[in-house]
Amino acid sequence: MEQTIAKVLRCEDIAQDIFLLELSAPGIARSAAPGQFVHVAVPGAGANILRRPISLMGFDAGTGTLSMAIQVKGEGTKRLRALHPGDTVDVLGPIGRGFELRGARRAFFIGGGVGVAPVRGALDAFSGACACEAFFGYRGKAFAYGLDGLSCPVHVATDDGTLGESGIITAPLLRALDAGAPDMMFACGPAPMLRAVQRIALERNIPCQLSLEERMGCGLGACLVCNCKVRAADGFDYRRVCVDGPVFDAGEVLFDD
């Protein structure tokens, strides 16, 4: 892990409210793993003092580049979107426990919205070692990204039916599972989607890893603000999303109703 000043290579919209940020950060790119994230300082040293945790969509040790898909949500991500090639940005990473293939021969990659990014990153990283099948959900066609250059079977669902089938991504997922279960599932997306994937994985006894999201402070595991609930012998315990995750086994995560 290192804290470094990275040069911006690309910063451009790839879908509605979502932009691609590509950085040159050779040290981070060399040690990154799928599903890990970087903690990015908001440019301009203004009132936004906390870093933004951003999952890696791709990294290339050879070229030293990192790529991420970022949703414009508030002031911080707006300022990141305003970066131009040649600008610099302060990045800490790579951070966290990422997705692990664990010898799986066939894996499903399930992403929703901005959560497609880390799942697509894992798919690209693992596609040489296992048979892949992608399940990506979006609000609508305008919000879709991460579909280019996929050579595996891809299922798309949108809330409004403007791309792929209409509805939630678990519908095509269930049909594919009925046809034949994989030996690993990777998922990242909004909480209702993760909850649904978790239920399916546990009911069907399929190994599954979920990437969680939480507001963060230090990104190092010291400040304890990014907690999530996991099962424990006496009910539940808290884990740090930043360094104990962001990827957890589906069986250990407890979602509040």
Next chain:
Amino acid sequence: MIDLSLDLCGVHLKNPVIAASGTFGFGREYDQLYDISLLGGISVKGLTLKKRLGNPPHRVAETPSGMLNSVGLQNPGVDAFIEEDLPWLLQKDVAVIANMAGSTEEDYCRMAEKLSASGVHMLEMNISCPNVKEGGVAFGVRPESVYAITKAVRACAKKPLMVKLSPNVADIRENALAAQEGGADCISLINTLTGIAVDPRTRRMVLYNNVGGLSGPAVRPVALRMVWQAAQAVRIPVVGMGGIVTGEDAASFMLVGAQAVMVGTANFMDAYACPRIVRELEAYCAQQQVARAQELVGTVRVNG
């Protein structure tokens, strides 16, 4: 060569920069990035007598030039700290300050006894945690209760006792004096200012606990004023904190009367904030032609 060192209540600090409790864990995470022996001291994550899970998420909200937190004293308990974390920390050449929070006088005394029997160098009694009902805040508001809890814990503690004061009080001078009269060896301030954050889109409170503690550059002017007032009110050493991000910020706190400073939220902005602030303070002293950093303490020129 600038001398940054000081003697704080009989404890040698190689420089006046201390990592603030709650932002630095027990030191291990930051030691992956740099040798934490570079710092004057570390105030460890607030300890309680028994393990505490802390509050549900969300525990943090960004605010203009600051942040609110409501961790709620998640910690493994004082015994687990002494057994599992302290031995590692004591290998480092850095003053170890054990921050403790309790809900009863008995809690504080039992922790003070356990920690006095351990290798920690100093105790920091947190009577100002705003995030749990049992965080000691009940002891930290009224001067009479500050005096009483300090006196009781002083009697149980065999290590120097620092009392961490709450800024959410009527007159910080009275509480600082009450800690001194109760037998505190030094005081630290400010703990966080209480605040809330609202998400207008969801119409909800951002923090699960509703109320959190505000820290970061946003609180610095308030903290400086309170440190200045407290330092004038007491004879015992004062450790200042509140939004320190640079060496010049640290120097400002020393100029208004702090012998040492604590750095908290800045660690989240820049993981290397603490060692950077040490270097910047040294450069500031050189530029100001001050040979010993302690010469700065309390020398601010006041108008009128």
